[in-house]
Amino acid sequence: MNRHLHRIHRADEIVFGRSADLRPSEVDRAMRFLSHAADKGVLWWCVAALLGLVGGRARRGAVRGLLSLAMASGLANGILKPVFPRRRPPARAWTNVLRGVPIPRSSSFPSGHSASAAAFTAGVALESPAAGAVLAPLAAAVAYSRVHNGVHWPSDVVAGLVLGGAVASGTRRWWAVRTEDPAELGRAVDAPALPEGEGLLVVVNPESGPESVDPSEEIATALPQAHVRALDTDHDFAAQLDAWVAEANPRALGVCGGDGTVVAVASAAARHSLPLAVFPGGTLNHFARDAGVAEISDTANAVETGHAVLVDQAVVHTDVEEPAPFLNTASLGGYPDAVRLREKWQPRYGKWPAAAAAMVRILSAATPLAITIDGRPVKVWMLFVGNGRYSPADQVPMSRPAITDGLLDVRYVRADRRASRPRLLFAAATGTLGSSRVYVRSLVPRLTVRVNGAPVALATDGEVVADARRFEFRTEPGAIAVYRPQS
Template structure:
């Protein structure tokens, strides 16, 4: 029975293959030959990923996931499945068109590594950016077909490769969650001044935030011509500048355009002076702006003019050595603050992203357990994460924030006092089982107290290192800030 089915499959392969081989010579032959060669060793997809990196945003994330998926699918297809399932390549042909055909590899025909790589890369891109994948998919389909057109694979080899690549890329969701672009759930609506043209709105811009080639001040002024737009002096204390401007200008609302560190500084000023906050995306990642549902400057401008605002939670950490440090997104102890310091040291020489990558690798490779007492219980940890609001997913590395309301902190830490904690952590992360791992602890609490047993350690809030201390008291300020947000 099995042999009969295999015979039928092979016969269908022969029919489709022969029909492709009998196609009249055309410009398609040269294109198929070029694509097949360009995709050797995944070079074509590395080039596409580089282009997506220049595009940025979701396309860049798609390119990174696509390359990781490609590496896994290619390794599985070429390193494991081909030796396990040997199959002869299609018979060599004497092509009537010299532009057709490529050298026939000696490896097994099943499955097609080119097709697996093409499908893995495209599916990886699709998980992050379906619109980008729609552009990449025709190229992937052409590469897959080129293996049949050029006479090096049977059609079922290509079909198996496509299925394999798609499955491998889809499986990356188990250990690398897809970050949703949906805004977070926020608090109730609140009355806020409707400022026509931005009248009585003071907007603070950090000139060092975001891409060097973009100056958002002009766009903000165009959208809200009556707003008072000012640039921060990054060499002076932000809080002093903000308090002086508010005292002098007496605005009815505060606006901010910059990275998350700038946003939290202006948000703190807004809370101190009981003013609503308008967030204009202007940083590199814009975590808070994205979660608050303001995707671009025009969204915020419309909300300011209509007076539509909602309440969101704020968080604050009190230490034994410094003033309370507010944060809107996350705070952390352990390796991450040290990595931030190294990134800032190396960034002028290497650029932000290369410096951040090298710094994190350096810190993690030399990390030592941190002995702490968490809410009265002694424990050793590798790293501690505190999020303002609820982060998702619960059983993987947090990638998005479904809610910034409810008065809760999302607390996660990796235990270092369990046997083989590092290998167990890596295994749980790779298999998507962090939620059931005894080395990974997650809880939702309104308050958290951490005491360090040893030398002071660094605290990072919203990507900025703010203090070295021994005691940290984290707490939420429910519905502490009114934020302008477009009506949905």
């Protein structure tokens, strides 16, 4: 062991010495700046803010990157440095005043700057490989700056990089990476090919998606013969849709909006036996992404070629309302209450801050929900029902690999187990949710839930639709033909 350590230290001295002997240049100024900028992770917080403005996968990467950075920095500086003390490189008299930075008093092993740089960049790369590739040279420069400025041995930097990468990779155990791959759908079916959209009625929700984007113009450009109508959000969607179908007698229905709008138009398509064209135009576009139509042009091409596949639709019957169809998810417990609180706070604070605050508020004050699931009494904190199979099976669901086979993905968190909430948090943090006795998951074609008490709220596809005591969930396999480009 001592022989290996001696070899490592000898290699450190050689590499460090060659770096120290480099002739003065503008690189010295850049290395000094980067080293200071990365102090306390300030550089990476600024990068995260920029990624947040980009949105999408880059924004998710920024969140994962910051969490990875916090964990790696805490592990490197709070645990490994005290446990493995190592002297810093000897102070040097630099010939260039731009060279070097003050030498910290903490242990040299491992490099906290390198660990933070690697953790943030790897965390970003897990969600957005393109953004991670752009950041990789910056992370490498920050790591090297610690050697160039004389405060770390090269092996300290290598250890920090390995540590940061491992921590970021380890986040996948408790926070799965959401795949962008489309879901597996049903068999291909014949659908009318509509050149330039002739015979297509497209329904657009003008209140969905970013305010600065009007998808109607792009749809009209891609399919100039399509009939595009804007929903009146103050009136019943189903009545408007049925009236427009009777008036226009279309050969297919199209929809552009959020998940709530999509499910309303999908239900109309099923009622009138029409194929459905989904144009991504909402904030999250869950169903459009899973159906394999990431761009409006994708849907337009499928409409003109007439390529469509069957997808399952789910429906829930209650004891107080008409059946409520859903394409993505339904839930009981804390989530519907959080949706209602979010809608109340959203005009004042905006959607995302209101959603986060509402979820924290509801879960902190949650009480167990006594229900009977297919005749079995149980107390739960929350019940999730997905249309199709969601992934991963042993973590919080993040993506949907299949919307076929007529299955519901049912998950719930038991509240009748001792210390259920701490156990749930521990299992989620350690990636052992699948083996936890407080987390239950099953795949079934139908599900009956009875509430043993006052009526509770039901949310489907992000919208609260009813307060009831009895719920019957079931799938309708291959209920809707959806235009999808050929792969």
